[in-house]
Amino acid sequence: MPVCIHPRPSAHPLGLPLAISAVGLAALAGCAGPFKAPGAGDSAGQTIGVYSGRHYNTDKELYRQFTARTGIKVTLLEGKDDALIERLSSEGKRSPADVLVLVDAARLVKASERGVFRPIRSSVLERQVPARLRDAQGRWFALTRRVRAVVVNPKLVPPASIRSYADLADPALRGKLCLRDSRSVYNQSLVADQLIRRGEAATASWVKGMVANLGQPPFTSDIPLARAVGQGRCGAALVNTYYVARMLSGQAGAEDQAAAEQLRLVFPVPAHVNISGAGVTASSGKVAAAKQLIEFLASPSGGEGYAGANNEYPLQDEGNNPILKRFGPFQPDGVSAEQMGAKNKAAVQLMHANGWR
Numbered sequence: 001m002p003v004c005i006h007p008r009p010s011a012h013p014l015g016l017p018l019a020i021s022a023v024g025l026a027a028l029a030g031c032a033g034p035f036k037a038p039g040a041g042d043s044a045g046q047t048i049g050v051y052s053g054r055h056y057n058t059d060k061e062l063y064r065q066f067t068a069r070t071g072i073k074v075t076l077l078e079g080k081d082d083a084l085i086e087r088l089s090s091e092g093k094r095s096p097a098d099v100l101v102l103v104d105a106a107r108l109v110k111a112s113e114r115g116v117f118r119p120i121r122s123s124v125l126e127r128q129v130p131a132r133l134r135d136a137q138g139r140w141f142a143l144t145r146r147v148r149a150v151v152v153n154p155k156l157v158p159p160a161s162i163r164s165y166a167d168l169a170d171p172a173l174r175g176k177l178c179l180r181d182s183r184s185v186y187n188q189s190l191v192a193d194q195l196i197r198r199g200e201a202a203t204a205s206w207v208k209g210m211v212a213n214l215g216q217p218p219f220t221s222d223i224p225l226a227r228a229v230g231q232g233r234c235g236a237a238l239v240n241t242y243y244v245a246r247m248l249s250g251q252a253g254a255e256d257q258a259a260a261e262q263l264r265l266v267f268p269v270p271a272h273v274n275i276s277g278a279g280v281t282a283s284s285g286k287v288a289a290a291k292q293l294i295e296f297l298a299s300p301s302g303g304e305g306y307a308g309a310n311n312e313y314p315l316q317d318e319g320n321n322p323i324l325k326r327f328g329p330f331q332p333d334g335v336s337a338e339q340m341g342a343k344n345k346a347a348v349q350l351m352h353a354n355g356w357r
């Protein structure tokens with residue numbers, strides 16, 4: 001059985017904070033896995049630049065696997081999503097990025113509106129990525145799914161009392177609800193989703209009702225929110241499930257693990273599903289190689305690793321992650337990522353108009 005040696009991160013001549021250099025192609029003999037992108041040989045030896053809003057060490061391992069399988073080297077720049085969009089726009093044609101990876105449908109749509117993606121056609125991606133999780137023009141494709149669900153402390157709020165997002169506006173939760181602030185794109189996308197599903201009037205009164213139920217000023221991130229619910233300082237909150245999974249796994253420390261054991265995760269029916277995704281940049285001169293990387297990340301083997309890194313859901317099913325299995329199944333609501341992104345501005349306005357700070 002061949003032993004595959006993965007390259008170690010090294011400094012990049014362009015000064016990018018992290019670069020993954022490829023192993024010599026000779027060392028790769030026998031290291032190709034089941035994935036072999038069509039035409040992989042043509043791009044072997046090329047180096048593609050990836051700008052990514054994701055920050056997980058396991059992502060780097062996947063890029064190394066991609067290099068081992070295709071001979072295409074990857075240099076990686078990680079940053080905040082919005083800063084990466086700005087950087088790509090200002091770099092224009094000179095940008096070293098061939099692939100842009102972003103978190104949240106709203107940011108993918110924003111990046112397409114800024115013209116930083118190039119539309120591509122790929123029968124592999126059209127097969128692997130459900131239509132509602134990719135751009136109709138082929139500018140971006142989902143790689144993972146993320147669900148914004150409800151966590152409750154069963155000592156304060158009966159889990160069975162929450163069946164839908166609408167239930168969070170029930171006056172029975174007065175003083176018990178905690179929320180992250182309205183600057184969170186996760187909340188903006190959830191409100192956009194509800195705008196699409198329930199219309200403006202119902203969504204406005206839902207937001208107003210939730211704001212009236214707040215027991216504390218809005219939080220600035222999800223983990224402290226889930227921690228406060230686990231520790232009984234809040235009765236219910238909205239969080240992305242991967243934060244709860246991270247806490248349960250012990251990765252966030254023993255205190256958060258203990259807090260997570262005290263809370264109950266409830267999937268509203270139907271559940272709002274967001275994505276992380278990627279597209280080929282408008283500036284890329286290596287479109288075939290860039291496309292191959294996205295195809296690899298969207299493939300069942302690549303996708304499992306990409307989703308698993310952050311306890312997210314793969315594109316098609318619920319995967320094999322034991323913590324996600326513990327959460328049980330959820331019923332996606334069917335709103336497309338593109339629709340959600342297009343409603344971002346309306347969602348933000350509605351949140352502000354109804355007191356969600």
Ligand SMILES: [Fe+2]
Nearest residue numbers: 103186222240
């Ligand atoms: Fe997140």
